[in-house]
Amino acid sequence: MGYTPEMLDLIKKVEASRPERLERSKKGIDFEPLTLAGREEVLSKFHPDYKDDGRRDVKIGPSKGESYPDEFVDVLESKARLLVSGAELDKLTDYETDVLVIGGGGAGTAAALMAQENGCKVIVATKLRHGDANTVMAEGGIQGATQEVDSPYYHYLDVIGGGHFTNTPELVAALTNDAPLVIEWLERLGLMFDKDPDGRLRVRHGGGTSRKRMHSSGDMTGSAIMRVLRDESRNRSGDINVLEFSSAVEILKDSQGRAAGALFYNMETEEYFVIKAKATIMATGGYGRLHIQGFATTNHYGATADGLVMGYRAGVPMAFMHSTQYHPTGVAFPEQNIGLLITEKVRGLGANLLNTDAEQFVFEREPRDVESACIIRECMERGNGIITATGRVGVWLDSPMIEILEGPGAVKRELPAKHIQFMRYGIDISKVPMLVYPTLHYQNGGLTITDDSATNVSGLFAAGETTGGVHGENRLMGNSLLDITVFGRRAGTNAAAYVKNFDGEVGNVNMDHVDAYHKELAEAGVDTDRVAPLVLPNYTREEVMEKQLTTNYQGGLRA
Amino acid sequence: MSEAKKEIRVATGDRAILPEGTKLVPIYIMGKQYQVPETMTIQKAVEYAGYQFIRSCGCRGGICGACPTIYRVAGDYHLHFCLACQTVVQEDMYLTQMPFFPANRAAYEIEEVDASAETIMKLYPEVMKCVACNTCTKSCPMDIEVMEYVNAAMRGDIAKAARLSFDCIQCGLCSSRCPAQIQHFHLAQLCRRVHAKYQVPQAEHLKPRVAAINDGKFVDVLKELVGDSEDTLRELYVAREMEPQDSKGWQPEEKQFL
Numbered sequence: 001m002g003y004t005p006e007m008l009d010l011i012k013k014v015e016a017s018r019p020e021r022l023e024r025s026k027k028g029i030d031f032e033p034l035t036l037a038g039r040e041e042v043l044s045k046f047h048p049d050y051k052d053d054g055r056r057d058v059k060i061g062p063s064k065g066e067s068y069p070d071e072f073v074d075v076l077e078s079k080a081r082l083l084v085s086g087a088e089l090d091k092l093t094d095y096e097t098d099v100l101v102i103g104g105g106g107a108g109t110a111a112a113l114m115a116q117e118n119g120c121k122v123i124v125a126t127k128l129r130h131g132d133a134n135t136v137m138a139e140g141g142i143q144g145a146t147q148e149v150d151s152p153y154y155h156y157l158d159v160i161g162g163g164h165f166t167n168t169p170e171l172v173a174a175l176t177n178d179a180p181l182v183i184e185w186l187e188r189l190g191l192m193f194d195k196d197p198d199g200r201l202r203v204r205h206g207g208g209t210s211r212k213r214m215h216s217s218g219d220m221t222g223s224a225i226m227r228v229l230r231d232e233s234r235n236r237s238g239d240i241n242v243l244e245f246s247s248a249v250e251i252l253k254d255s256q257g258r259a260a261g262a263l264f265y266n267m268e269t270e271e272y273f274v275i276k277a278k279a280t281i282m283a284t285g286g287y288g289r290l291h292i293q294g295f296a297t298t299n300h301y302g303a304t305a306d307g308l309v310m311g312y313r314a315g316v317p318m319a320f321m322h323s324t325q326y327h328p329t330g331v332a333f334p335e336q337n338i339g340l341l342i343t344e345k346v347r348g349l350g351a352n353l354l355n356t357d358a359e360q361f362v363f364e365r366e367p368r369d370v371e372s373a374c375i376i377r378e379c380m381e382r383g384n385g386i387i388t389a390t391g392r393v394g395v396w397l398d399s400p401m402i403e404i405l406e407g408p409g410a411v412k413r414e415l416p417a418k419h420i421q422f423m424r425y426g427i428d429i430s431k432v433p434m435l436v437y438p439t440l441h442y443q444n445g446g447l448t449i450t451d452d453s454a455t456n457v458s459g460l461f462a463a464g465e466t467t468g469g470v471h472g473e474n475r476l477m478g479n480s481l482l483d484i485t486v487f488g489r490r491a492g493t494n495a496a497a498y499v500k501n502f503d504g505e506v507g508n509v510n511m512d513h514v515d516a517y518h519k520e521l522a523e524a525g526v527d528t529d530r531v532a533p534l535v536l537p538n539y540t541r542e543e544v545m546e547k548q549l550t551t552n553y554q555g556g557l558r559a
Numbered sequence: 560m561s562e563a564k565k566e567i568r569v570a571t572g573d574r575a576i577l578p579e580g581t582k583l584v585p586i587y588i589m590g591k592q593y594q595v596p597e598t599m600t601i602q603k604a605v606e607y608a609g610y611q612f613i614r615s616c617g618c619r620g621g622i623c624g625a626c627p628t629i630y631r632v633a634g635d636y637h638l639h640f641c642l643a644c645q646t647v648v649q650e651d652m653y654l655t656q657m658p659f660f661p662a663n664r665a666a667y668e669i670e671e672v673d674a675s676a677e678t679i680m681k682l683y684p685e686v687m688k689c690v691a692c693n694t695c696t697k698s699c700p701m702d703i704e705v706m707e708y709v710n711a712a713m714r715g716d717i718a719k720a721a722r723l724s725f726d727c728i729q730c731g732l733c734s735s736r737c738p739a740q741i742q743h744f745h746l747a748q749l750c751r752r753v754h755a756k757y758q759v760p761q762a763e764h765l766k767p768r769v770a771a772i773n774d775g776k777f778v779d780v781l782k783e784l785v786g787d788s789e790d791t792l793r794e795l796y797v798a799r800e801m802e803p804q805d806s807k808g809w810q811p812e813e814k815q816f817l
Contacts, residue, residue, distance in 0.1 A: 199760030
């Protein structure tokens with residue numbers, strides 16, 4: 001275990017060039033950042049989003065004619081798992097509530113807390129466990145202009161510049177305005193932020209920030225946030241009912257065309273059931289497990305775009321779904337950890353990125369898409385990557401520099417989870433560098449929302465990675481945990497306000513919009529057996545599938 | 560892999576990529592033997608064998624606590640505890656996974672408790688039954704000093720309990736093994752929250768900022784940015800003053816937007 005002898009030889013070069021690099025770092029001499037024009041050039045040539053193959057126009061629905069990755073168009077141009085009559089849905093109705101939250105990650109749980117605080121009965125239904133979400137995997141931090149030398153104004157500029165000036169402006173304003181409020185809310189709920197002894201929040205830079213505003217909780221910021229939000233929702237279990245292992249498969253509507261709950265599938269008992277609700281909040285996360293263009297992913301097992309499919313069928317247009325974020329530093333060795341995220345904090349703490357000759361080739365704090373494109377260029381065009389025994393390619397991330405810049409023990413202190421994770425494979429990242437390559441990390445786009453987290457469908461709200469616009473074509477580190485908390489809270493508050501004005505009880509529900517979607521598919525000449533939402537990814541080997549002679553796959557799921 | 564399959568396979572997604580000549584080893588999934596590549600994690604090996612996870616699979620990255628796994632290796636009486644997504648298979652391992660373990664969580668009002676031994680005793684009185692066997696620590700896949708933090712909590716050293724339990728992913732292995740029936744991970748969560756809320760000094764510098772936002776101080780400034788053209792935004796973006804890495808005492812020249 002650990003690095004192969006060939007790799008250890010290459011690491012000697014890294015060690016040899018380290019003193020000189022440290023010297024430069026201490027003097028504050030960084031590798032020259034790219035100009036805006038330089039960024040655009042490397043993106044256009046090397047970023048996967050800019051390649052023409054592997055994408056096509058979607059033929060139906062509210063964003064018809066837009067071009068998205070094939071893997072995503074496949075799930076949009078799919079049939080429903082189930083299409084039944086209103087009478088049948090009535091029989092399937094097991095629950096009625098004020099607010100239904102679909103998805104039990106950070107956005108959904110934040111929404112549930114705020115809806116409850118505003119007087120609603122809430123059901124959170126999630127297809128795996130409560131907290132099974134990309135939220136727990138976010139390591140580096142959460143942005144917020146909490147310091148005196150900073151303000152939402154500079155945060156706004158950083159966000160919109162990082163997003164190449166494409167972001168939906170109103171959403172950026174909401175994000176940056178609410179950020180300090182969210183930090184304060186989390187502190188009040190008992191989140192263990194990294195602080196100075198006097199209580200001042202510690203802040204760092206992240207890629208693309210002009211001020212230090214990255215707040216963290218060790219290197220498990222997302223996990224720490226999820227643990228606290230989940231714990232708090234459990235304290236309110238009288239009003240917030242959490243249904244685990246309940247997979248939403250379709251939005252339901254009432255006779256006025258308003259969202260009125262959802263249809264669910266229990267993967268274990270194979271039953272369907274209905275939850276009727278006055279307001280429905282979609283918080284199902286992203287699509288990393290579609291493995292766009294074959295990339296490995298940092299995403300959670302459940303990231304299969306379910307909410308996008310359901311929302312799209314219900315009539316919500318997509319925003320920015322042409323854009324996917326590849327995190328610059330995914331694990332490229334050992335094979336067991338392929339694709340897993342190495343937080344940007346490692347570069348924030350001073351670790352250099354190096355090619356096979358142990359030379360710097362990129363400024364370490366470029367926006368993520370630019371950083372990724374530069375790594376892909378270094379490996380693919382210039383051939384300066386390090387090749388592993390399993391045919392993977394990567395570049396060095398020189399973590400031992402942190403021990404020297406920040407003092408002995410800094411790696412273990414600042415990156416405890418990552419340190420353990422590599423030690424399991426005999427690699428001590430305080431002594432040797434990590435091998436990294438870009439990995440599919442984040443869905444920049446999603447369902448179109450307003451700054452109230454509302455969609456164009458009455459009664460349907462959405463928050464978090466399943467929505468698009470706030471990050472434009474590129475998200476900065478630390479703005480996803482912020483996104484889910486800001487817009488999760490707004491979704492919960494605004495759904496509660498909607499419920500207050502709701503007249504009477506939820507009436508009969510129907511799937512007419514799904515029926516219409518099927519007709520639209522047929523009219524567009526899309527003849528397919530595909531079923532979506534996928535619910536789970538399918539990782540069954542071909543050799544096994546060839547022998548599953550009586551098995552039926554619906555979406556990614558065996559049935 | 561059979562000799563007949565020689566075509567080049569491209570690495571996509573999470574499906575395994577097997578280097579030429581990969582050795583297969585027998586593992587026993589809930590007692591049944593499967594041959595799997597020796598370099599795989601347990602999680603990927605179970606999928607390789609043909610299972611599709613509904614339970615026992617989450618982040619696939621060692622942080623969500625969905626895949627605690629218990630195993631023995633043939634010929635050795637020792638029990639081992641791990642995360643399936645983080646542990647490489649061993650020849651002749653007999654494994655089972657623990658997708659869920661019952662543990663009662665005590666409800667509390669975060670605004671009304673304090674960081675004291677009394678709070679702990681009231682909510683989790685079974686803590687006092689700890690027999691100091693250290694089985695919890697030995698079964699922790701995150702290498703947490705579980706018994707140490709339980710003892711700290713018992714003594715009312717909530718800060719230490721919070722610090723020691725920080726890496727907890729709430730997989731439940733500790734509680735599944737405890738002869739005193741302690742529900743460690745819920746207790747630890749309580750400690751972390753009350754520690755952060757009541758023992759650590761609060762961020763005083765944040766309060767004026769929050770008040771300013773609640774007074775709508777940045778509404779107009781942000782509204783103007785929302786209305787700005789791309790060209791204007793580009794200019795403003797390029798002109799930003801960058802806070803240096805070592806920023807002690809640093810002040811920006813432009814102060815009107817602070």
